Amino acid sequence: MDEKAVIIEARLRIEEAREEGFNEGFEDGFNEGIEQGVRQVIVGLLENGFSDEDIVNILKRSHEEVQLIRKSVIGLD
Structure with missing residues (x-):
């Protein structure tokens, strides 16, 4: 492979x-x-x-996820 072909191949690989x-x-x-x-x-x-139960049913998320978010938000525990 000549130098020009190598450069073209390298540029194609970089682009990919x-x-x-x-x-x-x-x-x-x-x-x-x-x-x-x-x-x-x-x-x-x-x-x-x-x-929490409503949120789980509406958004199809886990109880654990809703509880973690509840605990992470000050004043909602």
């Missing part, structure tokens, strides 16, 4: 790696954003007097 990294980062960021949004919704429901 960059694209793969972007996609992984995007997915991680998207999932993090969803989880933060769900947490905010749970906090809002707790602040408005919804029971």
Whole structure:
């Protein structure tokens, strides 16, 4: 393989790696954003007097998750 072909191959590999990294980062960021949004919704429901059982049924989340969020928010325990 000549030098020009090696450079082209290297650039293609770099671009593929960059694209793969972007996609992984995007997915991680998207999932993090969803989880933060769900947490905010749970906090809002707790602040408005919804029971843990109601939240579990509405959002299809675990009792443990709702209890952890409840404990992490001052004044809602």
